[in-house]
Amino acid sequence: MKKSKLIVLIMVVFSLSLGGCSFFNGQSAKKQEMIQIAESKKMKVAIENMLKKLDPKALTPEGKIKSYKISKDDLDYNPMGGLLVKIVINNDEKLVLSTTIQEDATTGKYEETYFGETEELSDLLDKE
Structure with a gap:
């Protein structure tokens, strides 16, 4: 037994x-x-286009947004579709942009469907 x-x-x-x-x-x-x-090229294009909508001089020496980094630890699939992405701006963890990026079914390009930003990033972008 x-x-x-x-x-x-x-x-x-x-x-x-x-x-x-x-x-x-x-x-x-x-x-x-x-x-x-x-890390794909299509994602890079989508993110950089989104950043240039927020700051037309983004990723240039004159821009407020000098650089960005995707937080790989915070990637997740959105239950409604797309990929949830956390983007750290200028290597400052207080300057964060959270977005959902989906692939357009007709063009095959990635596009942001929603984004939110931290108060600190909002303040940086509002400064003249």
Whole structure:
């Protein structure tokens, strides 16, 4: 009796460990896919176009937005479609732009569908 309980316990532990490993591998593959999308040329064009709408001189020496970085740890899929992206401006964690970017079905280009900015970024962009 004890031997059969031990065998069942070993099988349960083994099954749970296999299930856990496959779950984490699936999550890792999903994260890698999001990073690949975020680092694509189409995404770069979409983000830079969005930044230039906020600051026409963005990414130039005269602009208020000098640089940007996508926070890879904060990438996630939006349940309504698209990719949720957190963009850090000028290497300052207080200057953050959060956006949802989707692929246009007709053109194949990425476009922002929504964005929000921190108060600090809003203040920077409002300064003359």
